[in-house]
Amino acid sequence: MSAGELEDALRDAGVRITRQRSAILRTLADADDHPDANELFQRASEIEPTVSLSTVYRTLSVLEDKGVILRLSFEGAPARFETADSPHHDHMIDLETGDVIEFRSEKIERLQAEIAAELGYDIVYHKLELYGRKKKRA
Structure with missing residues (x-):
């Protein structure tokens, strides 16, 4: 989802697009991972130093209410976010690093159906959601 589409969702909710929100939206649209609010704050602050963490939380809340982003709550970790327009996928969570790996398996999809x-x-x-540790090499 583009930053422009995220802006449209905020405008539809009656939220004014400020420099701070624009930086947050660009950061979210450009993310190729599953950032949490603090990670979004840090990245957006590099674009616009006046961004506040509270603005990040408020912006995420509105976008989630509008259904354009998804809140991902993985066990033992802060909520992470991704845009809602990505094709269906599942997640593997590395218990050692906290990395979230997206994957899709036709075998799993068929078995579930x-x-x-x-x-x-x-x-x-x-x-x-699968939680695991990388196998140690022998």
Whole structure:
């Protein structure tokens, strides 16, 4: 999702686009990872030094309410964020580093659909989070 689309969502919510919010939106749109609010604050502050952490939180809250970003709550870590327009994917969370790796597996998708069908359901929505540690090389 582009910074312009995120700006449109804020405008639709009646929120004025300031230099600070513009920096936050550019940072969020350019992120190729799953930053938390503090990471967004630090990155946006490099673009616009007057950004405040409270503005980051308020902006994220409005964008989440508008459905254009997703809050990802991984066990034992602060909430992370990603734009809502990315294709469906699941997450592998590295317990040592906290890294979040996106992946998609057709085998897993088929198995989930098969299980749901056996139980008499159609899957409307799901998320899969795997937590692990890298295997040690022998």
